[in-house]
Amino acid sequence: MSKSLARVIAALQAAGIASTPLEMAAETRTAPQAAAAAGCALDQIVKSILFAGETSGRLFLFLTAGGNQVDPAKASALAGESLGRADARQVRAVTGFAIGGVSPIGHLTPSPEFFDPRLLDFPQVWGAAGTPRHIFPIAPQDLLRLTGATLAPFTA
Numbered sequence: 346m347s348k349s350l351a352r353v354i355a356a357l358q359a360a361g362i363a364s365t366p367l368e369m370a371a372e373t374r375t376a377p378q379a380a381a382a383a384g385c386a387l388d389q390i391v392k393s394i395l396f397a398g399e400t401s402g403r404l405f406l407f408l409t410a411g412g413n414q415v416d417p418a419k420a421s422a423l424a425g426e427s428l429g430r431a432d433a434r435q436v437r438a439v440t441g442f443a444i445g446g447v448s449p450i451g452h453l454t455p456s457p458e459f460f461d462p463r464l465l466d467f468p469q470v471w472g473a474a475g476t477p478r479h480i481f482p483i484a485p486q487d488l489l490r491l492t493g494a495t496l497a498p499f500t501a
Contacts, residue, residue: 410464
């Protein structure tokens with residue numbers, strides 16, 4: 346088992362959430378791939394989008410529904426500084442995950458997090474579990490509680 350997958354499982358267990366990551370036959374690097382593999386609506390996929398503060402260099406995590414796009418102006422307003430896309434090296438260093446498998450939980454270093462209200466429209470959503478082939482089901486309210494993210498409108 347990869348260290349990344351093990352961190353996601355440990356985070357779920359520590360929170361008392363009964364969810365087991367599933368290994369899919371196909372890659373789940375993108376929201377459409379993950380939705381096809383899970384057999385769910387695109388918006389039930391939790392995208393973990395990271396931006397870097399242009400002043401602080403700090404990473405900010407936006408958990409958004411699969412079909413939504415993060416609005417840069419709204420995201421920057423929430424972060425309190427201008428944001429740019431985080432590069433792959435930054436993402437791996439801070440989260441411990443490679444792009445295409447960034448989980449919403451189990452990060453090496455916590456980042457400020459924001460949660461798309463659209464995710465609360467579903468009884469279950471799916472997040473990346475640390476690898477390009479693993480995803481896990483979770484009630485969005487449990488994910489919101491587990492991440493400690495701020496519920497906020499930040500999509501276009």
